[in-house]
Amino acid sequence: MSVEETEDLQPKWNADGLIAAIAQDAESKDILMIAWMNEEALRKTIETGEAHYWSRSRKELWHKGATSGNIQKIASILIDCDQDAILLMVEQVGSAACHTGRKSCFYRSVGKDLKLTFTD
Amino acid sequence: MSVEETEDLQPKWNADGLIAAIAQDAESKDILMIAWMNEEALRKTIETGEAHYWSRSRKELWHKGATSGNIQKIASILIDCDQDAILLMVEQVGSAACHTGRKSCFYRSVGKDLKLTFTD
Numbered sequence: 136m137s138v139e140e141t142e143d144l145q146p147k148w149n150a151d152g153l154i155a156a157i158a159q160d161a162e163s164k165d166i167l168m169i170a171w172m173n174e175e176a177l178r179k180t181i182e183t184g185e186a187h188y189w190s191r192s193r194k195e196l197w198h199k200g201a202t203s204g205n206i207q208k209i210a211s212i213l214i215d216c217d218q219d220a221i222l223l224m225v226e227q228v229g230s231a232a233c234h235t236g237r238k239s240c241f242y243r244s245v246g247k248d249l250k251l252t253f254t255d
Numbered sequence: 256m257s258v259e260e261t262e263d264l265q266p267k268w269n270a271d272g273l274i275a276a277i278a279q280d281a282e283s284k285d286i287l288m289i290a291w292m293n294e295e296a297l298r299k300t301i302e303t304g305e306a307h308y309w310s311r312s313r314k315e316l317w318h319k320g321a322t323s324g325n326i327q328k329i330a331s332i333l334i335d336c337d338q339d340a341i342l343l344m345v346e347q348v349g350s351a352a353c354h355t356g357r358k359s360c361f362y363r364s365v366g367k368d369l370k371l372t373f374t375d
Contacts, residue, residue, distance in 0.1 A: 237336075
């Protein structure tokens with residue numbers, strides 16, 4: 136069975152043992168953020184129903200919102216065709232997914248002149 | 256000016272010179288796919304208004320849909336707080352973003368039993 140058609144979870148970890156994880160607001164469908172998961176982060180996310188990531192800067196498991204209160208409750212988890220990316224449909228608790236205090240990390244648009252325009 | 260608050264485009268390329276790029280349907284807000292861009296792919300995307308990626312398997316610039324016809328017309332381009340991820344809001348021409356022929360690459364949900372359920 137090809138990786139695209141199997142019903143078995145077979146994450147394709149990269150050389151650092153990580154997989155990209157997109158968090159999307161399940162209701163508004165806004166993209167909130169993108170982060171990384173290792174095997175433990177994915178397992179804890181599935182088990183607890185709250186988003187866990189791997190912090191590449193702090194090199195530690197990161198239970199999103201554990202200190203800020205801005206946890207992400209999992210509505211559903213999807214995986215892509217070649218199983219090297221995860222999509223979390225979440226309920227974002229609190230006002231912000233982004234560490235800048237904004238709802239989403241994607242708050243600047245890129246213009247043809249390569250200048251950024253703030254949308255939030 | 257911090258990377259989070261600057262109006263200057265300063266992509267944070269990874270060790271391979273790449274940045275993650277999410278494609279989202281601008282109308283339905285469904286996530287279509289995630290791929291990678293190098294500097295040329297990002298530049299061509301901005302200049303032409305059609306999504307270009309870097310194919311890690313073929314190691315070449317990839318004008319999405321150039322052969323299949325399933326091009327992605329750019330509605331807007333966003334960049335995240337630390338400028339290491341791009342979000343393309345696109346009009347997906349043709350029926351599929353995924354190479355399997357499906358609209359989206361995220362067509363399987365992950366269950367608590369670690370089994371995948373097809374949603375498309």
